[in-house]
Amino acid sequence: MAENKGILIYGELASGKLAAITTELLGCGRKLADELSEELACLLISDSAGEAAKEAIAFGAGKVYTVEDPSLKQYQAESYFQALDKLVNDTKPRIILFGQTAMGRELAPHLAFKHEVGLSTDCLDLSIDSSTKLLLQTRPVYGGNAQATFVSELLPQIATIRPKAMSPLEQDSSRTGEVVPFKVEIDASAIKVKVLETVKEEVSGIKLEDAPAIICGGRGIGSADPFNTTLKELAELLHGAVGASRPPADNGWVPEAMHIGLTGKIVAPDIYFAVAISGASQHIAGCSGAKHIIAINKDPEANIFKEAEIGVVGKYEEVIPALTGKLKELL
Amino acid sequence: MPNMIVCCKQVPDPEAPPSLFKVDSSSNKVVTAPDVKPVIGQYDEFALEAALRIKQKQGGKITVLSLGNKITRDVIKKSLAVGADELVLLEDEAFEESDSWTTAYALAAAVKKVGEYDMIFCGRQSSDWDAGQVGIGIAEILGIPAVTLARKVEFSDGSVKVDRAIPDGYESVEVAPPVLITVSSELGALRYPALKGIMAAGKKQPTVYKPADLGLEANQVGAAGRHIKISKLFQPVKEGKCEIVEGENGEEAGVNLALKLREAKLL
Ligand SMILES: Cc1cc2nc3c(=O)[nH]c(=O)nc-3n(C[C@H](O)[C@H](O)[C@H](O)COP(=O)(O)OP(=O)(O)OC[C@H]3O[C@@H](n4cnc5c(N)ncnc54)[C@H](O)[C@@H]3O)c2cc1C
Numbered sequence: 001m002a003e004n005k006g007i008l009i010y011g012e013l014a015s016g017k018l019a020a021i022t023t024e025l026l027g028c029g030r031k032l033a034d035e036l037s038e039e040l041a042c043l044l045i046s047d048s049a050g051e052a053a054k055e056a057i058a059f060g061a062g063k064v065y066t067v068e069d070p071s072l073k074q075y076q077a078e079s080y081f082q083a084l085d086k087l088v089n090d091t092k093p094r095i096i097l098f099g100q101t102a103m104g105r106e107l108a109p110h111l112a113f114k115h116e117v118g119l120s121t122d123c124l125d126l127s128i129d130s131s132t133k134l135l136l137q138t139r140p141v142y143g144g145n146a147q148a149t150f151v152s153e154l155l156p157q158i159a160t161i162r163p164k165a166m167s168p169l170e171q172d173s174s175r176t177g178e179v180v181p182f183k184v185e186i187d188a189s190a191i192k193v194k195v196l197e198t199v200k201e202e203v204s205g206i207k208l209e210d211a212p213a214i215i216c217g218g219r220g221i222g223s224a225d226p227f228n229t230t231l232k233e234l235a236e237l238l239h240g241a242v243g244a245s246r247p248p249a250d251n252g253w254v255p256e257a258m259h260i261g262l263t264g265k266i267v268a269p270d271i272y273f274a275v276a277i278s279g280a281s282q283h284i285a286g287c288s289g290a291k292h293i294i295a296i297n298k299d300p301e302a303n304i305f306k307e308a309e310i311g312v313v314g315k316y317e318e319v320i321p322a323l324t325g326k327l328k329e330l331l
Numbered sequence: 332m333p334n335m336i337v338c339c340k341q342v343p344d345p346e347a348p349p350s351l352f353k354v355d356s357s358s359n360k361v362v363t364a365p366d367v368k369p370v371i372g373q374y375d376e377f378a379l380e381a382a383l384r385i386k387q388k389q390g391g392k393i394t395v396l397s398l399g400n401k402i403t404r405d406v407i408k409k410s411l412a413v414g415a416d417e418l419v420l421l422e423d424e425a426f427e428e429s430d431s432w433t434t435a436y437a438l439a440a441a442v443k444k445v446g447e448y449d450m451i452f453c454g455r456q457s458s459d460w461d462a463g464q465v466g467i468g469i470a471e472i473l474g475i476p477a478v479t480l481a482r483k484v485e486f487s488d489g490s491v492k493v494d495r496a497i498p499d500g501y502e503s504v505e506v507a508p509p510v511l512i513t514v515s516s517e518l519g520a521l522r523y524p525a526l527k528g529i530m531a532a533g534k535k536q537p538t539v540y541k542p543a544d545l546g547l548e549a550n551q552v553g554a555a556g557r558h559i560k561i562s563k564l565f566q567p568v569k570e571g572k573c574e575i576v577e578g579e580n581g582e583e584a585g586v587n588l589a590l591k592l593r594e595a596k597l598l
């Protein structure tokens with residue numbers, strides 16, 4: 001049996017271009033590949049990879065496998081898995097990296113269990129153990145209260161990486177690489193889960209993932225209204241977006257897509273206002289990438305003050321309008 | 332009427348204050364403070380609620396599976412109190428320190444032993460290790476389809492319809508049973524047990540399986556069968572130097588915060 005060799009990135013497309021997470025994975029994969037002196041490959045599954053294959057090379061891939069088929073226009077776990085599994089069987093990578101995304105969360109466990117190997121999900125850091133050459137996989141556990149470094153001797157070693165945890169390389173179109181079309185016959189008869197419809201619940205305004213400033217409200221906001229008034233006014237002033245901890249989403253005060261945290265969106269804005277949020281580890285897991293965290297909470301003992309850089313102890317109903325008013329003068 | 336299996340794990344209360352959480356880095360183990368009570372994992376409760384809603388409409392039977400060692404009866408019996416019919420515990424010292432692989436392998440063996448099933452429900456992730464693997468793992472081992480991140484599940488003869496959460500909305504899918512479903516928080520919280528349910532649960536005895544009862548060898552369970560090893564468990568140090576902006580009252584503090592943010596050039 002051939003030896004497992006090289007690193008494979010599971011690539012994703014977003015509106016026809018390489019997704020941000022894939023550029024991050026390539027940046028991290030490049031480092032690991034150089035350390036192992038092995039190849040960095042990227043897989044792109046779609047109806048048409050277009051320019052994204054060249055983009056992947058410009059972001060560091062040495063080889064790009066493209067699986068193109070009209071039936072692969074929309075992501076469906078079973079059909080995408082068929083393509084992924086065949087490539088893994090044929091190319092036998094040593095390491096396979098996914099984003100901790102809608103796709104990665106599904107495909108990585110399917111792959112790991114099918115191949116009877118280990119998997120670490122939601123990793124924040126990866127490195128190579130210099131003596132064993134094995135992949136050290138560090139991820140938060142216990143809702144972010146601790147971190148663990150995992151290692152598996154079984155090959156391939158598989159991990160999913162949290163968005164924004166890794167930095168992409170500078171895009172450089174002078175980088176060279178090979179684009180290899182990879183043929184897979186998708187067996188439609190093996191697909192058991194039928195997609196009936198996809199419903200978009202768009203949140204208006206700037207997307208949380210792209211917002212430079214986030215005003216995030218917690219359970220202490222008390223109802224739906226202030227999200228659309230008090231918090232929104234500050235967000236608009238700062239050209240940012242309004243987010244929420246999980247309780248407001250659970251209570252139906254805000255749409256699900258606004259919920260930030262371990263099981264919601266992972267964000268990394270320049271500035272993050274945590275308003276009436278206690279600072280549970282599962283919430284912090286979603287915003288710890290923010291450059292500056294500002295806390296407004298009426299409880300001086302709230303854990304959020306351990307996470308924040310600047311804080312105000314007070315009722316948000318008083319603090320936020322005054323803050324917004326003064327900023328309107330200053331900005 | 333559908334046969335349903337729900338996988339519930341006992342975990343230390345994940346919403347306990349972070350300050351109570353400690354690890355012993357020499358043994359790479361979590362030290363649970365006595366004040367932190369064991370509970371059923373959050374998402375496992377949502378998974379149980381998904382099954383209960385189907386039972387409420389269509390009837391059927393719910394079997395709860397839980398794997399661990401020293402499983403607190405009062406905690407896990409909450410599943411019976413809210414309306415599950417059977418409780419099966421995979422309970423043994425040998426199950427300690429299972430990883431996602433050994434957990435899914437043993438639970439899949441238990442599912443086979445239970446026999447008939449249309450739907451298996453798991454949480455989207457456990458409330459301790461947060462891996463999000465075991466559900467899909469069970470499906471892969473049993474060779475059945477998996478649908479993840481359910482926010483609504485409906486069963487009608489020969490078909491399961493699931494609305495699954497996707498990044499900007501949801502997707503409705505349809506699949507023929509048997510199927511494994513992982514459940515997300517959008518589905519909604521677990522109902523409260525009624526007094527009658529609590530009384531009935533008190534009298535019911537769980538079935539307890541040891542590895543050998545499931546045909547599992549010593550090297551296939553718990554720590555011995557792990558596919559990933561923990562090489563380090565640690566708590567990242569937090570600097571925790573928050574500067575508090577003061578004021579006579581909330582308004583003044585808000586104004587001072589604006590001045591502070593400008594002065595520090597954060598805006
Ligand atoms: C497995 C798991 C996954 C989870 N995933 C997530 C996740 O992705 N995202 C998430 O957010 N949570 C998540 N949680 C829940 C998390 O543990 C906490 O329960 C949640 O984050 C608490 O939200 P909160 O801070 O808004 O509410 P609370 O903890 O209730 O805090 C409310 C705060 O508001 C303050 N307050 C009240 N009124 C006012 C006022 N007028 N002015 C100022 N301050 C006020 C209070 O002092 C308090 O500190 C998860 C939990 C588990 C177990």
Ligand SMILES: Nc1ncnc2c1ncn2[C@@H]1O[C@H](COP(=O)(O)O)[C@@H](O)[C@H]1O
Pocket residue numbers: 338339340341372374375378396397398399431434452453454455456457458460461462463464465466
């Ligand atoms: N020890 C266990 N006993 C019962 N169910 C479990 C156990 N571990 C995990 N599960 C189920 O699998 C889901 C995902 O777990 P994990 O892969 O550990 O995040 C949980 O939400 C449970 O439904």
